[in-house]
Amino acid sequence: MREFLIIGSKAKTDKFSLNDLPGAGRIDILCRCVSSAFFLSHDIRRDVNVYLxxxxxxxxxxxxxxxxxxxxxxxxxxxxxxxLIRKALEVKADESWKKSSPGIYVAKKGLEELLDETASDVYYLREDGEDVRDFETKDGLFVLGDHKGVPRELEEIILSKAKKIIGIPTKSLMAEHCITILHYELDRKQLNS
Ligand SMILES: C[S@@+](CC[C@H](N)C(=O)[O-])C[C@H]1O[C@@H](n2cnc3c(N)ncnc32)[C@H](O)[C@@H]1O
Incomplete structure (x- = not known):
């Protein structure tokens, strides 16, 4: 299972306008990450989960x-x-997952709780991490920041749970592009194993 967690440091937690996604705390970035994580040409990756x-x-x-x-x-x-995100935010959220539409759930949880409940190994995507090409695993929960990166206090939590920091040399990229590249590199490993 490949999982992605994207941290929306300013992303709105209530109804927002579909006509101004950047103004809703850069929900546009999260949407592009979702698209990169799931979509193939005329198909969807069923072995992927995304957490926003x-x-x-x-x-x-x-x-x-x-x-x-x-x-x-x-x-x-x-x-x-x-x-679909907006519809999920209309659901009254508590600590347990509540379904808003098929395959889409919402809960009131923080980063630590979320990382504690995952069965996957956690990997943090950061510019100075180990080259993704030298990275052996094909699966895991991959954590990324938004346009602001990951706030320092959250980074400490991630680092306390992560098996490794992974990087895509040599430039700072947009989060959704990191997901596409990661899929490509992990798909290649799967193909060659
Ligand atoms: C637009 S970048 C964040 C840039 C932000 N200004 C900062 O200083 O962190 C969004 C996220 O993509 C990931 N990322 C960007 N470039 C990367 C790279 N070359 N290797 C690994 N992860 C990268 C990181 O998780 C980062 O938090």
């Missing part, structure tokens, strides 16, 4: 979970994905 940690106002933290094996009716475009 929303830390913006008015009610942080909240997590949206998208389960590849279950998800239905998810379009690949930003606005369509944002509509």
């Amino acid at each position: 940690l929303l830390l913006g106002p008015p009610d942080p933290p909240k997590v949206i979970k998208i389960v590849g094996r279950e998800v239905k009716y998810m379009p690949p475009d930003e606005r369509g994905i944002a509509g």
Whole structure:
């Protein structure tokens, strides 16, 4: 199972306008990450889960979970994905996962709880990490930041749980591009094993 956790440091935790996704705490970035994580040409990766940690106002933290094996009716475009996130934010969230549409869940959880409940090995994506090409595993939970990167206090939590820091040399990239590259590199490893 390949899993991705993207930290939306300013992402809104309540209803937002679909006409201004950047203004909703850069929900646009999270939507592009979802699209990169799941979509193939005319197909969807069923062996992927995505977690979006929303830390913006008015009610942080909240997590949206998208389960590849279950998800239905998810379009690949930003606005369509944002509509599904917005629908999930209309659900009254508590500590347990509540379904908002097929394969999409919401809960009130922080980073630590989320990392504690995963069965996957945790890897942190950061520019100075070990070259992804030297990285042996094909699966895991991969943690990425948004346009602001990962806030220092959250980075400490990630580092306390992560098996390794992984990097894609040699430039600082957009989070959604990191996901595409990671899929490519891990798919190649799978093909050659
Ligand atoms: C747009 S970057 C964040 C840039 C932000 N200004 C910073 O200083 O952290 C978004 C996220 O993508 C990941 N990322 C970007 N470039 C990367 C690289 N070359 N290798 C590994 N991860 C990368 C990191 O998780 C980062 O937090």
